[in-house]
Amino acid sequence: MAPPERSLVRLLAGWLPRQRWFGGKHRPIDGLSIGTATVLRPGDPALHHLVLDVGQSGVTDRYQVLLGVRRDLPERLRPGEIGRVAAAGGGVEHVYDAACDPELTGPLLAHMADEDALGPVRFRHAPGAELRTGLEAAPSPAEQSNTSLIFGDAYICKLFRRLAPGVNPDLEINLALSRQGCAHVPAVHGWMELEPGPGDGGEPATLALLSEYLRTGTDGWQLALTSVRDWFAQPAAPGAEPGAGAVLTAGDAGTAGGDFAAEAERLGAATAQVHHDLAAAFGVTEVPADELRSRVADMNDQLSQVSEAVPDLRPYTAAIRDVFARCAANARPLPFQRVHGDYHLGQAMRTGTGWVLLDFEGEPARTPRERRALGHPLRDVAGMLRSFEYAARFLQSGEGGDEPPAAAAAVEQRARAWAERNRAAFCRGYAAAGGPDPVAHAGLLRALELDKAVYEVRYEARNRPSWLPVPLRTLDRLAG
Numbered sequence: 001m002a003p004p005e006r007s008l009v010r011l012l013a014g015w016l017p018r019q020r021w022f023g024g025k026h027r028p029i030d031g032l033s034i035g036t037a038t039v040l041r042p043g044d045p046a047l048h049h050l051v052l053d054v055g056q057s058g059v060t061d062r063y064q065v066l067l068g069v070r071r072d073l074p075e076r077l078r079p080g081e082i083g084r085v086a087a088a089g090g091g092v093e094h095v096y097d098a099a100c101d102p103e104l105t106g107p108l109l110a111h112m113a114d115e116d117a118l119g120p121v122r123f124r125h126a127p128g129a130e131l132r133t134g135l136e137a138a139p140s141p142a143e144q145s146n147t148s149l150i151f152g153d154a155y156i157c158k159l160f161r162r163l164a165p166g167v168n169p170d171l172e173i174n175l176a177l178s179r180q181g182c183a184h185v186p187a188v189h190g191w192m193e194l195e196p197g198p199g200d201g202g203e204p205a206t207l208a209l210l211s212e213y214l215r216t217g218t219d220g221w222q223l224a225l226t227s228v229r230d231w232f233a234q235p236a237a238p239g240a241e242p243g244a245g246a247v248l249t250a251g252d253a254g255t256a257g258g259d260f261a262a263e264a265e266r267l268g269a270a271t272a273q274v275h276h277d278l279a280a281a282f283g284v285t286e287v288p289a290d291e292l293r294s295r296v297a298d299m300n301d302q303l304s305q306v307s308e309a310v311p312d313l314r315p316y317t318a319a320i321r322d323v324f325a326r327c328a329a330n331a332r333p334l335p336f337q338r339v340h341g342d343y344h345l346g347q348a349m350r351t352g353t354g355w356v357l358l359d360f361e362g363e364p365a366r367t368p369r370e371r372r373a374l375g376h377p378l379r380d381v382a383g384m385l386r387s388f389e390y391a392a393r394f395l396q397s398g399e400g401g402d403e404p405p406a407a408a409a410a411v412e413q414r415a416r417a418w419a420e421r422n423r424a425a426f427c428r429g430y431a432a433a434g435g436p437d438p439v440a441h442a443g444l445l446r447a448l449e450l451d452k453a454v455y456e457v458r459y460e461a462r463n464r465p466s467w468l469p470v471p472l473r474t475l476d477r478l479a480g
């Protein structure tokens, strides 16, 4: 690529907001500059590693991009094209998203095996790990906040897109849990990091995490949706009129072909085990009641911000505030610890040997400090309970579509029965394996679930507006 890079910056400013992983889609980009640019592979095709400083509403975020540069762009790479720039020796070159080019991403593995350092980009492997190199990488088709590359059937490498200073909690927690001998996380094989610049506090920022690829795994979200589909395909109970009350119950949801409850219970147990190991690795702090009250104040702040931004939330805000107020009024000292922080069915994979938990990065919209903050483990339980609600309601059409009210009520009743059965099973498994009993902490759990639902309203409004009805649909009951 030829300097100056002004035309590249312009191209990137147009391309970024169209990327699933770009966290600032809801705000215009006020300024974009290239923080670091490192050639990881010269020639044609070339691989450039860029850290971009993206200014939006007075805040600057750092994003990582891998750019491929070629004189001729083969058809298969066209979907990733970002644009054309002037070439150093005259003429033009194509710039594209290198994540879709195995010729460029394959060598990342060899760099990790050799622990290379190229400019500020350092490659590391886990202590004692002997990496298999020469594997072809393909971008993962998963719906995700970052970009993952799958190397053969051996490794998955997650390229963190929005960078935060210091070690990423996903790497930090996976390494710590592996050291504890935790069976519910994938093995860490390597990572990439960026040398700290001035003002980074001397700690390298994690750029990528290379983990064991769980080739026998199916993600919990897909498994749950299969079960929900089966459940919705069941004929109505004999004599039942569509919409008639009390026809289908949580117990009936267990008679459907693909019952998920046993898996939900095992997932609850795995979650409790991971919480136990997190406590062993990072410790537990008994926080005073005031700390919980201060967290509730943060929950109220988030509620105000989201209802300001998303008017559909406003009808529920008063009821949500009441639940938060009751939680604050009943506050007492609680044991806080490191938790997952963004726990849902897509963060758990069912493998041949049991459930494995993924992605300990925390919620993408939170600051690095918030992501690392200690919390009550029921926060994760609340996240997963929300996910059962999501799965149950995912197949419901739009806002009820053109269905007559009675049919819509019957559908809602089925969704509720599936969610109730699996929520209860998960909580049972969690408590039986030693986690704090969700039933005994009902007020706290309800407040945490509502807080998560408010977060989801903002997440969906920003990232997937067509999904917004999903969290809204559950607020009526949860806040009532």
Ligand SMILES: Nc1ncnc2c1ncn2[C@@H]1O[C@H](COP(=O)(O)OP(=O)(O)O)[C@@H](O)[C@H]1O
Residues within 6 Å of the ligand: 140, 142, 143, 144, 145, 146, 147, 148, 156, 158, 186, 211, 212, 213, 214, 215, 217, 219, 346, 347, 358, 359, 361
């Ligand atoms: N170790 C793994 N083995 C197999 N698939 C994985 C693994 N880690 C993640 N995945 C798949 O990739 C998806 C996204 O991973 P995740 O870590 O949640 O990424 P993100 O933080 O970008 O959302 C998961 O839902 C799962 O389907």
Ligand SMILES: O=P(O)(O)O[C@H]1O[C@H](CO)[C@@H](O[C@H]2O[C@H](CO)[C@@H](O)[C@H](O)[C@H]2O)[C@H](O)[C@H]1O
Residues within 6 Å of the ligand: 143, 144, 145, 146, 221, 342, 344, 345, 346, 347, 359, 362, 363, 364, 383, 386, 387, 388, 390, 391, 456, 459
């Ligand atoms: O990308 P991440 O996995 O880090 O998490 C973000 O995206 C999730 C969606 O991909 C989002 O989860 C919400 O949708 C799920 C269904 O797709 C559902 O199971 C979750 O319960 C619901 O919160 C998550 O909130 C967000 O942080």
